[in-house]
Amino acid sequence: MGHVHIVRDLPSPPEGFARTVRVYTPHAYDALPGHRFPVLYMHDGQNVFAHPESALFDTWCANVALEHGVDAGHLEPWIIVAVDSGAGRVHDYSPWDEPRMRMQARGKAYGRFLVEHLKPLVDRTYRTRPGAEWTGAMGSSLGGLISLYLGCRYPDVFGRIGALSPTVTWGASQLFGAWGAHSRRWTRIYLDAGANEYTDASGVPVYYGESTRAFYEHLQRLGYADHELALVLDPHGEHHERDWQRRLPTAMHWLLG
Numbered sequence: 001m002g003h004v005h006i007v008r009d010l011p012s013p014p015e016g017f018a019r020t021v022r023v024y025t026p027h028a029y030d031a032l033p034g035h036r037f038p039v040l041y042m043h044d045g046q047n048v049f050a051h052p053e054s055a056l057f058d059t060w061c062a063n064v065a066l067e068h069g070v071d072a073g074h075l076e077p078w079i080i081v082a083v084d085s086g087a088g089r090v091h092d093y094s095p096w097d098e099p100r101m102r103m104q105a106r107g108k109a110y111g112r113f114l115v116e117h118l119k120p121l122v123d124r125t126y127r128t129r130p131g132a133e134w135t136g137a138m139g140s141s142l143g144g145l146i147s148l149y150l151g152c153r154y155p156d157v158f159g160r161i162g163a164l165s166p167t168v169t170w171g172a173s174q175l176f177g178a179w180g181a182h183s184r185r186w187t188r189i190y191l192d193a194g195a196n197e198y199t200d201a202s203g204v205p206v207y208y209g210e211s212t213r214a215f216y217e218h219l220q221r222l223g224y225a226d227h228e229l230a231l232v233l234d235p236h237g238e239h240h241e242r243d244w245q246r247r248l249p250t251a252m253h254w255l256l257g
Contacts, residue, residue, distance in 0.1 A: 001067055001078075002026040004051045014112040015092070020084040021118065024049060024063050025126070026077035036127045037079045040160075040256065041114060043093065043139035043146060046083030047089065047241055058094045065248045071177040074253045076134075081122055083114070085143075086092065093142035095149040095178075096171030100204045105171065107146050117159055128138040130160075133186045134254065138162030142245045143171055148179070148189075148215075156184035162190045162255045164244045165197060165208050165237070176215065190230045190255040191216050192247055194237025209233050230254050 002025045009018040022045045029037060034182070042048050042062065050061040062080055069075035085092065088106065095107035114137075127243045137147040144166025145213045152159035169174050197208035216231040232250060235241045 001063060002029060004049050004053075006053060010118075012110075012113040013117065014109040015106065019086070019113070021045065022049060022051075022054075022082040022084070023082040023122070023126070024066075024082070026063075026079065027067060028070070028077040029127070029246055030080070036129050037077060038129050038134035038136070038256070039079045039081060039119075039122060039126075039205045040110050040136040040138060040162075041119070041158075042080060042082045042137075043085065043143035044089075045084040048080070048082035055241075058245065058249055060245045061239060062248060062252075065245075065252055067083070069156070069205055069249060069252055069257075071094075074257050076256075078128055078256055079122075079128065080193065081118070083118070090142065093139070094171055095144040095153075097148065098171050098204065107149060108153075110146065111153060113200065132156055136160035136162065138251070138255070139168040140164040140166075140241075141239065142167050142170065144168075145175065148175060151173055151187075151189065152179045155187070156186045159186050160188045160255050162251050163192075163212075164247060164251060165193045165239055166191065166199075166212060166215070167206055167208075169206060170204075176218055179219070179222070183252045187228045189219065189223065189224065190232075190251050191227060192232035192234065192251065194239070194243065195233040195235050195236050196233075197239055200254075209237075228238055 005023045007021045061131035090105040144163035193208035193212040195209040
């Protein structure tokens with residue numbers, strides 16, 4: 001296994017507060033000192049790694065999934081940069097206001113933190129491949145929504161987008177209108193959800209299988225081809241880290257391979 005480096009109290013000027021960021025350097029990072037590595041940015045960083053200082057219960061175990069994929073020959077090694085969420089997660093991962101909850105969005109400021117501050121810092125500090133083809137964003141639920149927003153708003157920065165159980169109807173489904181054309185850039189987008197996955201977020205019902213399929217079909221109509229776009233509907237999938245952990249190897253294989 002590689003190493004998890006935790007950076008606490010990293011200032012986020014666009015948001016006006018500091019964040020905790022966890023950086024996983026794969027085993028190959030030390031073993032191959034002349035090599036440069038692609039980078040995957042993940043949200044809800046406290047839930048991402050199998051590590052003593054991660055969440056107490058289920059996590060995605062992304063470091064384990066990555067190294068298993070490398071060992072099996074499915075993946076090359078990636079650096080994973082996982083940004084912790086906080087008390088304002090719903091606001092921070094929402095690119096647009098959600099009128100049904102009277103919720104004001106701060107997701108655009110979070111996106112600016114990633115693009116204008118965190119990514120340049122990572123590229124200065126680590127041996128990265130900074131191009132969009134070698135930079136990904138991945139998350140689940142609202143973390144999936146903000147990942148798709150990043151792919152739409154910054155296609156020259158994030159070429160690979162992984163959205164597990166994305167809340168695409170959040171904010172009055174504005175993602176559909178915002179993503180109104182093919183970016184005409186190198187793109188790979190992975191979407192998944194439980195076929196019957198459902199939550200009720202403070203009175204806002206979300207049917208993940210139905211809405212994720214609808215967004216997949218929307219991207220198809222915009223001209224995204226099969227080599228750019230994947231959809232997985234899990235017949236047993238629920239809205240839980242255990243399910244995202246279980247589907248992560250498939251997501252990584254298609255998105256990062």
